[in-house]
Amino acid sequence: MMPHLVPVVIGLGQTGLSVARFLTQQGIDFLVADDRASDQAGQTLHKIGYDKTVQSIAQLVPQSGAHWYISPGVPLALPAIAEAQRQGVILTNDINLFSQQAKAPIIGVTGSNGKTTVTTLVGFLASRQLPSVRVGGNIGAPSLDLLDDAASCYVLELSSYQLELSTQLPLKVAALLNLSPDHLDRYETVDDYYAAKSHIFSSAEQGVVHRDVAHNAAQNATPSAVSKGVRKLQVFSDRPPQDDAEFGLIERGGQTFLARGQAVLLAVSALKLNGKSHWMNTLAALAIGDCLGLDLDQMLTDVCQFSGLRHRCQRIELHDGRTWVNDSKATNVGATQSALRDFESAGPIILLLGGQAKAADFSELARQVTQLHRLKQVLVYGDAGAMLADSLAPFIVPEVFSEFDCMVRRAVQLADAGDVILLSPACASLDQFSSYEARGDRFEELIMARAA
Numbered sequence: 001m002m003p004h005l006v007p008v009v010i011g012l013g014q015t016g017l018s019v020a021r022f023l024t025q026q027g028i029d030f031l032v033a034d035d036r037a038s039d040q041a042g043q044t045l046h047k048i049g050y051d052k053t054v055q056s057i058a059q060l061v062p063q064s065g066a067h068w069y070i071s072p073g074v075p076l077a078l079p080a081i082a083e084a085q086r087q088g089v090i091l092t093n094d095i096n097l098f099s100q101q102a103k104a105p106i107i108g109v110t111g112s113n114g115k116t117t118v119t120t121l122v123g124f125l126a127s128r129q130l131p132s133v134r135v136g137g138n139i140g141a142p143s144l145d146l147l148d149d150a151a152s153c154y155v156l157e158l159s160s161y162q163l164e165l166s167t168q169l170p171l172k173v174a175a176l177l178n179l180s181p182d183h184l185d186r187y188e189t190v191d192d193y194y195a196a197k198s199h200i201f202s203s204a205e206q207g208v209v210h211r212d213v214a215h216n217a218a219q220n221a222t223p224s225a226v227s228k229g230v231r232k233l234q235v236f237s238d239r240p241p242q243d244d245a246e247f248g249l250i251e252r253g254g255q256t257f258l259a260r261g262q263a264v265l266l267a268v269s270a271l272k273l274n275g276k277s278h279w280m281n282t283l284a285a286l287a288i289g290d291c292l293g294l295d296l297d298q299m300l301t302d303v304c305q306f307s308g309l310r311h312r313c314q315r316i317e318l319h320d321g322r323t324w325v326n327d328s329k330a331t332n333v334g335a336t337q338s339a340l341r342d343f344e345s346a347g348p349i350i351l352l353l354g355g356q357a358k359a360a361d362f363s364e365l366a367r368q369v370t371q372l373h374r375l376k377q378v379l380v381y382g383d384a385g386a387m388l389a390d391s392l393a394p395f396i397v398p399e400v401f402s403e404f405d406c407m408v409r410r411a412v413q414l415a416d417a418g419d420v421i422l423l424s425p426a427c428a429s430l431d432q433f434s435s436y437e438a439r440g441d442r443f444e445e446l447i448m449a450r451a452a
Contacts, residue, residue, distance in 0.1 A: 005063055006031055010081070011071025012041035012054070018142035019069045019094050024048045033057045057081070064088030069097065072138070072161035075186060095158065095166045098143035104151040107288060108137075108169060110158045110200050111177030113335040114281045117309055118177060119157040121285040122292075126153060128302045129294050138162060153292065160196040161186070167199050173291040174204035174230065177284050179213055180334025184359040204230050206291040208284060211237035211246070234291055236283040238276055247283045249276075258283060258300075266300050272307045275342030282306075311440035313339055313424075316447060321417035323347060324447050327424035328440030332358070333365045336426035340368060347420045348376040350411050354404075355427030355439070357384035362391035365426055370395035377414055381407040383431040404432050404439065408446040421447070 009019045012034040023030045032045065033055040042054070057074075062084040070076065070093050076085075085091055099106060109119045116139050123135035130152035137143050137156030146154055158166070160183060179194055187193040201207050207230035236247035244261035249268075251257075258265040258279065265286075268279050282303055289299050308314065309329075316324040323346055330336045336353070343349060349372060369375060369392065378398035380388040385400045392398050401407040408423075415421050429439040 005066040007067040007069060008033060008060060009069045009071075010034070010057060010060075011074045012037045012045075013071055013073060015094050015142045016069070016071040017041060017044050018144040019097065020045060020050060021048055022094075022097065022144045022147075024050070031055065031060075033060055060084065062087040062089045065090065067092055069093055070165060072159055076164060091165055093162060093165045094142060094144050095137070095156070095162050095169065098147065099166075099169050101144075101147055102151075102154055103149060105153045105172035105292070106170070107153060107155045107173045107175070107292060108158045108171045108200050108204070109156065109175045109177070109284075109288070110160070110163060110197050111175070112180040112182050112197075112332060113330075113338060114177050114277065114284070115157050115159075116329070117278075117281045117312055118175065118284050118288070119155055120309060121281060121303070121306055122288050123155045124306055125285060125289050125294060125299050125302050126155065126292065129298060158200060160193055163199040164196045168203045169200065171200070171204040173206045173208060173288050174200040175208035175284060175288050176200060176210070176213055177280070178210050178334070180332065180337075181361065182332040182334070182358065184361075201230055206230055206232045206234065208234045208236065208287045208291060210280070210284075211235050211239070211242070211248075232291065234287045236280070236287045238280055247287050249279060249283075258286070260296075265296075266303070270304050272304065273313075275313060275339075277313065277338040277342055278308070311437055313342060314440075316444055318447065318450075322415050323420040325420065325422045325424070326440045326443050327422065328429065328436045328443060330424040330426060331355075331428045331436055333360055333362060333426050336365060336424040337368055339422060339424040340372065343420050343422055344372050344374065347418045348374045348416075350376050350414055350419055350421045351378045352381075352407060352411055352421070352423040352443075353378065353388050353398075353426050354381035354383075354385050354401075354407070355425045355429050355433075356382065356431040357387055357427050360384075360426065362388055362426065366391040366395060376419060379407045379411055381432075382427065384427045388426075404442065405446060408443055412447060412450045 007030045009016050009032045035056050037054045057080045067090045070091055109115050123133055127133040132150050132152045134146040134151045135155045136146045138159045139157045181190045183193055239248055240250045241248040241261050247260050250259040256268045311326055311328040314326045327339045380398045381401040381404050389398050389400050411421050423443050429436045433439040
């Protein structure tokens with residue numbers, strides 16, 4: 001007689017709890033495991049009628065053929081999980097479960113940077129043309145909480161952690177925006193990180209990818225699945241388009257325009273957001289919308305109304321002659337490099353870096369910082385402060401602070417009219433804050449106190 005296979009939900013953050021709710025709604029018996037379950041998670045389990053003990057992950061007894069739903073924050077390299085896989089446990093996640101249930105087309109967006117903005121923008125553009133668009137995944141609501149028989153489409157942000165186990169996602173459109181080293185505290189090599197990202201294309205119908213990412217395929221930055229696994233590959237870039245289908249940027253009469261092929265679409269000056277990174281996000285969203293079948297002219301009208309997201313190169317208006325920028329979401333080197341390119345011509349820069357390093361290599365960032373024509377000062381803080389200072393030391397001597405607040409107050413002292421004060425940390429926030437949002441909020445509090 002075959003044993004009863006009991007699924008296990010591992011990790012009780014938002015994602016794990018969404019799986020627990022779904023399994024409960026389906027009348028499926030399950031177990032949960034988490035080494036650091038919060039009181040709030042326990043209360044949620046109680047509300048849905050779960051009355052078993054929350055086990056530690058190491059206590060779990062693997063059953064060959066059973067499904068373990070792994071939350072994104074739980075490393076697959078944990079000994080108990082690796083051993084379970086060797087014993088025939090099927091490791092899966094909420095995204096796979098969601099894709100089996102969803103009846104409407106699914107759009108997936110990933111990349112090292114910009115994926116939250118692009119996901120939100122695609123949702124915004126689609127909602128202007130479709131009756132019921134659901135947006136979530138790695139942002140907002142977990143995917144299973146989005147399920148709705150009336151949905152016209154789903155737009156999901158997908159992280160590398162989610163894509164590790166999502167190798168057969170039936171996506172209508174899969175987008176890989178960019179690749180730069182990140183999460184090297186979780187992945188043994190940068191190629192492992194890139195490989196996880198590339199899973200997004202494995203069963204996709206159509207793909208959207210930055211030209212540079214597509215051209216890096218020979219270097220394993222993106223496996224051959226980018227071109228072989230999708231029926232249609234739509235390319236965008238920050239340069240003039242190479243064919244009539246490609247989205248890109250062109251210069252005409254001293255102005256920069258969004259373009260498709262040689263056709264001018266929209267002057268970038270019409271957008272509410274400035275900077276090449278924002279223009280790339282816009283082009284990616286247009287390419288995704290085009291694959292989805294949205295009307296391009298309508299998208300061009302609507303995109304001019306999009307004002308961006310908080311903590312992402314967000315200008316804080318103090319009307320004091322200085323440019324204050326909250327880019328707390330820049331939790332890796334690539335994001336900070338992008339922000340520096342956007343603001344290097346805006347005025348002398350006071351750059352605020354630091355936090356939790358995630359095993360990052362800061363050498364490329366250090367070289368870029370030294371090439372800034374109008375760099376005023378670099379301030380660093382937190383766990384990564386000493387590492388950043390060492391990386392910058394051959395070129396510039398930064399001021400080092402243990403506490404975030406002290407660093408920001410020093411920036412306030414240094415700032416003169418015309419300066420750009422750029423919080424773009426290149427590091428995670430978790431050494432001193434609960435999230436990058438909390439870090440960005442604190443930055444705004446401190447600089448607004450100056451203006452009071």
